[in-house]
């Protein structure tokens with residue numbers, strides 16, 4: 001093995017790079033209206049998300065964040081296969097359950113917000129790549 005090949009091996013490292021971004025804005029009244037249909041919430045939220053959400057604002061926030069995830073990932077995921085749960089500080093974390101999503105290499109970050117009339121979500125997808133020197 002020559003010196004250059006050896007240097008590649010020594011200095012090569014895994015580095016996350018951003019490979020996708022998505023955003024969505026939703027009218028909370030539209031979500032509140034949809035929630036009157038008992039089939040709507042189980043189609044959009046997992047049981048754990050449903051237990052967390054106390055109002056239409058929070059459901060709308062999850063709807064927006066999930067739309068943002070779908071845009072960022074570029075796969076038409078089912079909303080129920082995207083789970084957004086909050087850690088003890090309130091920060092939302094995403095888990096995606098779909099065989100088309102490469103969870104070994106991809107990480108998704110979301111942030112969401114809700115005001116009186118609208119909710120919004122944003123998602124960023126990171127992929128770990130082998131970075132070679134030079």
Ligand SMILES: CC(C)(COP(=O)(O)OP(=O)(O)OC[C@H]1O[C@@H](n2cnc3c(N)ncnc32)[C@H](O)[C@@H]1OP(=O)(O)O)[C@@H](O)C(=O)NCCC(=O)NCCS
Nearest residue numbers: 053057058059061062086089090091092111112113114115
């Ligand atoms: C986190 C914080 C900035 C949210 O501000 P806010 O105006 O009340 O919230 P918004 O209406 O814009 O958004 C609410 C969403 O913020 C998200 N959120 C809550 N705490 C969060 C945190 N620590 N980090 C990231 N996101 C957070 C949640 O997704 C929440 O919606 P949900 O409960 O439906 O999931 C506020 O609660 C705060 O200042 N907390 C104390 C300081 C803190 O924990 N800061 C951490 C971030 S620097």
